Amino acid sequence: MSRLRKDPRAERQERQVAAAGRRPRIDVGHREAKAASGRLRRDPWREWSASLVGESRRKRYDRSQRQMEHGNSARLTRARARDGVEATEISPGQPAVRVIDEPAFLVFAVITAAGGRLSRLDRQLLGAARLLADAGDGGGAAVAITAAFDPVTAKDLARSLGEAGADRVLSVPGDIHPSGTAAALRHHVEAFAPRHMLFAEDGDSADLARRLAVSLNEPLFAGVEHLTPRSAVRALRNGTREVALAPPLLMTLGEDRMKPYESGPCEARPLDIEVGPFGGDPAILSVEIIPGDPASLALSETDFVVSAGNGVSDFAAFGDLAAVLKATPGASRVVCDAGLMPRAAQVGASGTVLAADCYLALGISGAPQHLQGIAGCEHVIAVNTDLHAAMIERAGLAIVQDAQLVMPALVKLLAERQA
Amino acid sequence: MKTIVLLSDARNPVSGRQQLSRLEAQAIGLAAGLCEKPRGLHAGSGEDGVSAGLGHGLAGLDIIDLPATDDPLPALAGFIAKAMGGAGAPELILCGRRGEGGEETGLVPYRLAETLGLPILADAVAIRAGEIAGTLVVDQAMAKGARRRVTIKLPAIVTVHSLAPPPMPFAFGRMRRGEIRHHEPLERLGLPDTAARSDASAEERPHRARPKLMRQSGTASGGPNLHVGPEPDEAARLILDYLEANGIRRYGSS
Numbered sequence: 257m258s259r260l261r262k263d264p265r266a267e268r269q270e271r272q273v274a275a276a277g278r279r280p281r282i283d284v285g286h287r288e289a290k291a292a293s294g295r296l297r298r299d300p301w302r303e304w305s306a307s308l309v310g311e312s313r314r315k316r317y318d319r320s321q322r323q324m325e326h327g328n329s330a331r332l333t334r335a336r337a338r339d340g341v342e343a344t345e346i347s348p349g350q351p352a353v354r355v356i357d358e359p360a361f362l363v364f365a366v367i368t369a370a371g372g373r374l375s376r377l378d379r380q381l382l383g384a385a386r387l388l389a390d391a392g393d394g395g396g397a398a399v400a401i402t403a404a405f406d407p408v409t410a411k412d413l414a415r416s417l418g419e420a421g422a423d424r425v426l427s428v429p430g431d432i433h434p435s436g437t438a439a440a441l442r443h444h445v446e447a448f449a450p451r452h453m454l455f456a457e458d459g460d461s462a463d464l465a466r467r468l469a470v471s472l473n474e475p476l477f478a479g480v481e482h483l484t485p486r487s488a489v490r491a492l493r494n495g496t497r498e499v500a501l502a503p504p505l506l507m508t509l510g511e512d513r514m515k516p517y518e519s520g521p522c523e524a525r526p527l528d529i530e531v532g533p534f535g536g537d538p539a540i541l542s543v544e545i546i547p548g549d550p551a552s553l554a555l556s557e558t559d560f561v562v563s564a565g566n567g568v569s570d571f572a573a574f575g576d577l578a579a580v581l582k583a584t585p586g587a588s589r590v591v592c593d594a595g596l597m598p599r600a601a602q603v604g605a606s607g608t609v610l611a612a613d614c615y616l617a618l619g620i621s622g623a624p625q626h627l628q629g630i631a632g633c634e635h636v637i638a639v640n641t642d643l644h645a646a647m648i649e650r651a652g653l654a655i656v657q658d659a660q661l662v663m664p665a666l667v668k669l670l671a672e673r674q675a
Numbered sequence: 676m677k678t679i680v681l682l683s684d685a686r687n688p689v690s691g692r693q694q695l696s697r698l699e700a701q702a703i704g705l706a707a708g709l710c711e712k713p714r715g716l717h718a719g720s721g722e723d724g725v726s727a728g729l730g731h732g733l734a735g736l737d738i739i740d741l742p743a744t745d746d747p748l749p750a751l752a753g754f755i756a757k758a759m760g761g762a763g764a765p766e767l768i769l770c771g772r773r774g775e776g777g778e779e780t781g782l783v784p785y786r787l788a789e790t791l792g793l794p795i796l797a798d799a800v801a802i803r804a805g806e807i808a809g810t811l812v813v814d815q816a817m818a819k820g821a822r823r824r825v826t827i828k829l830p831a832i833v834t835v836h837s838l839a840p841p842p843m844p845f846a847f848g849r850m851r852r853g854e855i856r857h858h859e860p861l862e863r864l865g866l867p868d869t870a871a872r873s874d875a876s877a878e879e880r881p882h883r884a885r886p887k888l889m890r891q892s893g894t895a896s897g898g899p900n901l902h903v904g905p906e907p908d909e910a911a912r913l914i915l916d917y918l919e920a921n922g923i924r925r926y927g928s929s
Contacts, residue, residue, distance in 0.1 A: 459798065463798070492777070492778055494687075496686075499879045500877070511887075514888075540794065540825055546821065548822070635923065657910050670926055
């Protein structure tokens with residue numbers, strides 16, 4: 257929609273004639289109402305056409321609060337909203353991708369994007385950056401800063417960054433010591449002078465935020481609990497007090513504090529900037545990364561869980577499968593009660609609530625308490641004989657087949673692929 | 676190697692009594708594995724909470740008497756700088772990743788490192804002495820159970836992650852035997868104070884608990900992702916393709 261959003265109250269205020277007496281008097285002939293905000297009108301036609309499911313005669317709409325995928329947003333621009341009318345005709349001039357050519361100011365979000373994929377917290381950080389960039393009159397640009405942005409995987413990552421709300425992408429050298437990364441970040445801050453800068457209150461990002469705060473000699477607003485364009489709130493003094501102020505330059509954000517960005521995709525244009533070589537820390541003699549062993553990881557720490565339920569009877573084969581899949585083994589309550597798996601492996605409300613990215617459920621029907629335990633998993637794969645099981649409904653890939661037959665087939669196929 | 680553990684003014688969130696922060700108790704456990712007589716250092720008022728550190732494995736405790744409202748950083752920096760100049764200089768300074776009870780920004784170790792010119796490493800879960808004398812091998816916690824093993828030259832400051840081994844059990848007799856020394860804050864290393872420069876609009880008020888976002892369930896299976904009764908080999912291929920397409924694992928050549 258290319259027209260500006262109307263503000264009827266402001267228009268009414270504008271038309272009001274100053275007059276003595278109690279009754280407000282309106283000048284009906286007054287036509288010069290100025291737009292109160294620079295925001296565009298929302299277009300319900302496009303939203304409805306984007307949530308149209310299938311191409312059958314009877315219209316079916318999916319109105320769940322699901323994050324818009326790239327395919328959907330592409331469909332949103334192409335879809336025929338009404339017969340014979342293209343969506344672009346309904347809202348001419350509106351680009352499919354949101355472009356901010358000359359940003360009024362910048363908001364940096366430093367994200368990890370481990371393995372070239374955005375985590376929940378990364379999306380939430382970009383959502384917060386988008387919120388601050390659109391604050392007030394808007395016109396700001398959200399800049400994603402990541403060390404994972406390399407040319408090989410750049411296309412996929414740039415697309416998902418755009419969907420998550422990033423207007424620009426900046427890269428920092430990643431494989432150097434944290435003091436070097438902090439120096440590169442400082443270089444970016446001095447070059448672009450962002451209005452705000454957001455970090456994750458977690459792992460290396462938290463470390464970087466503090467190094468940068470010390471190096472810039474700026475206060476750090478750590479662990480923001482509540483963020484709006486006007487105020488940021490964080491707890492202090494053992495969680496008994498809180499402090500609120502206008503969002504400062506440096507902030508760190510914990511998980512599940514901000515909503516991710518959910519509207520149409522942004523541009524994610526890579527910014528080219530020369531970053532000089534930053535020397536490592538002379539005190540650090542060697543660095544070695546030791547990957548985590550999924551078999552020995554705690555369920556709450558791992559990223560991929562393969563879980564057995566009542567449909568699995570051969571637990572030796574299940575253990576082998578978990579090992580070759582490089583996944584952490586889990587189990588449902590029934591299996592743990594029967595003593596076939598240790599209690600520590602139980603997934604669900606009375607076991608472990610997972611924070612994993614992916615969950616492969618073998619022979620699990622999906623009791624409500626079990627589904628609570630996997631509520632945070634982004635990808636769920638279900639193998640079950642019952643077509644009407646709750647787990648089949650929940651899963652992103654549902655296979656109605658006996659798990660006992662699928663397990664050896666998986667092991668065989670993995671051996672073939674790795675050979 | 677001589678080790679100092681920095682202790683903060685943690686309080687019980689319910690009763691408000693002084694207590695030892697769990698993260699610092701874990702730091703004491705790590706220090707006790709390296710050094711026979713680790714010492715604690717606390718700048719603040721009162722010793723009720725931090726003296727529990729003696730029961731968890733500290734040999735002695737230095738307390739710099741400061742009013743609770745004062746910034747502890749200059750006094751800490753002055754004390755450590757003086758100790759490093761003398762005999763038996765501390766080589767390793769351990770602390771939690773975020774102290775409790777004050778502003779809780781987690782900046783104290785970083786400012787201390789800046790003032791004293793020491794290297795700093797964050798999020799240690801295991802520490803041992805390096806093969807070369809005067810070095811330290813630190814395992815840093817990373818996401819998804821990975822560890823980064825860093826060898827660093829001493830002296831250094833290291834902050835401790837909550838995934839470090841649990842603290843040593845508390846022993847009352849050990850706490851009674853421990854020696855507590857009180858010091859006056861004689862020497863203060865001047866630092867530019869950013870807290871004073873912070874926004875004038877800052878408003879401090881009683882904390883209000885704010886709920887976190889609900890974790891929404893992910894995508895549900897639509898038409899194309901539901902497969903009824905495929906051959907087991909076909910099912911296995913579908914599962915592996917799904918895993919690789921979503922970037923969960925790569926089972927190819929590597």
